[in-house]
Amino acid sequence: MPMLKTVNLTKRFGGLTAVDEVDLDIEKGEIAGLIGPNGAGKTTLINLITGRLPLDSGEVWWKGKEITNLKPNEICKEGISRTFQKGQFFPQKSVFKNVLAGALFGKDGVRKEIAKEKTNEVLEFIGLSDMKDMMPKDLPVGHRNLVGLARVLATEPELILLDEPFAGLTDEEISNLIECLKVMNETITIFVVGHVIRFIIEISDRLVVLNEGKKIAVGIPEEVIENDSVRKAYWG
Template sequence: MTMLEIRKVSVRFGGLTAVDDVSLAVPEGTIMGIIGPNGAGKTTLFNVVAGILRPRTGSVLLGGEDITRLPAHRRARRGLARTFQRLEVFGTLSVRENLLVAAESRRRWDRSTQPAFVADELCAELGLGEVAESLVDTLPTGTQRLVELGRALALRPRLLLLDEASSGLTELETIQVGERLQRLAGQGLTVVLVEHDMPFVLSTCGRVAMLDHGVLVTEGTPDEVRNNPVVQEAYLGRNREAAA
């Protein structure tokens, strides 16, 4: 089953084409990484999928349903959750309270949700048990990033969009997040992430797509993308390194 399908999506800001006729299909249970230089259109495409931006042309399907015209909150009810590059957490609440708030949000449309159980389960799953009662503002950025991931997972999504998920994490935390995402994907969760951390992308994702100037340059396995000469020149910097 294809969980996310992006069909010929284009976005323009005045005379600037930020996303140019991009099509992607992400099967259920897949981790898809989207890479590219700054200004490539990655976050713009993310915002189209999340419902923050309306594309000029094209459509977005979630589990086969056209959600192009649905607002963000209705997409959430259909199983879409996302994180942001800039942390979106409640700093004056504890870790557990942050997760409870998110779980309570899902309870608005799913009365079977047990927020306390969800919060405790996610604290254990993400290794946050020791800081569960700590105020988020007092924690390192990397730990706050894990709290934000937990808030998204508390919505029990079918599709999870992660914007710079490894930002602020230590090397060990990054490895652990990658392993957790792979475990969740093995349970059926579909993940699409925008990342600059190439080792994280290549070791975590089953598929990788590269954008440059709003255009989909290539899409394939990590090895296929890593070895693509266009990717090496435009993003991975092999040619620049050779010239140095």
Template sequence: MSSAVLLEVRKVVKRFGGLVAINGVSFDVHEHEVLGLIGPNGSGKTTMMNLISGALPATDGYIAMDDKLLTDLPTRKIARAGIARTFQLVKVIPSMTVLENVMAGAVFGHKKLWGHALAVYAERQLERVGLFGVSHKPTADLTYIDQKRVELARALASDPKVILLDEWLAGLNPTELQTGIELIRSLRDDGRTVILVEHVMDAIRSLCDRCVVMSTGNIIAQGTPAEVLADPQVIEAYLGEDYE
């Protein structure tokens, strides 16, 4: 893992009225690493992803990438800076074909392609995620799992430096899970940095270089998967006393 810091999150706060969803959170993300963002439901993980991607504005603190301040930038400019994401609940454009969905991802990224070159590039992203030969199908006709693959291909089409995966492995059967783990690992091998929100502990152990553990909007542990999964505070707040 490179020691260079790519993304900085510093004292970030997010309030919804009187509710503090993120409470002064700070952490670094290093180049070419897979960082696990884990914790119980309602701990603020998806809110943190929304803040990094610009879907929500921070109440206080800042987020920067490559020394460029991302806080307060519109989502499209954050995407052009090199951040892409998938969603906990799949968000595809059902009125478009599979290929058109993926091509749309490139429009907001920093790889500027048009026409035939864009179509070829989008087709390659579909092949990359295991969707060969379905490019002209309506996205609405695909299974839920294949729609997740389309969403990942669309994120990759923007050629991101950092890709945010919000429970992308959820709902996969054991065979698909192993394929998904290898796919995420290959993203790092390609030089991308991944922030992974996930509850599948096998994926956390095998993929993540480091983990940040959140609970009620606060960070309660940081370290390698082995370190945080053995932390008594993490076991109490997240894993349960029966965890081994």
């Protein structure tokens, strides 16, 4: 049984079908990559899985249980956590408090002392301890992305959905982040949207390709990108 499964997932915005009957399987323990041209529906797919947007039709299953239409906080408590393409931090709160919010949000009835310990542990792991009293907006883009990742980790997830975590990073920062994700993957399943093909190939065990809302390919990354329909979607 896949850890997460979507069946015929569909979302329309007026006349546009942003996600079109998508069947997706994510296996426990893997790093699955998601690519597709701009506007392919990648963010919308994550929004549907995590309850941020109501879907038009289809189903979402988590470890054999249907979670279609659960609210974002309920889905987070199930063990699924996501980052946002555009950050979405609490602007008045420090890095520490942003990450603490994840630690408090992730589990029911977690004690504040325990949540603070978890926050410090995650900041240390991600390498943000020195910046914990800064505001996210004052950090360089690369570090700002890491705050989002730290907040997600603080929820103690089993599956994380990362929306373009490499955006705005230098190649060196991307390489560091990839190493960090590989360590995280020892205990956490990862679904990651990427735009730099060579990095997403490097990190993914399996690659899914969306185009105009439809899943057009899935499989071994090196093979998938050679696929004719994938080449056509990217290069016409």
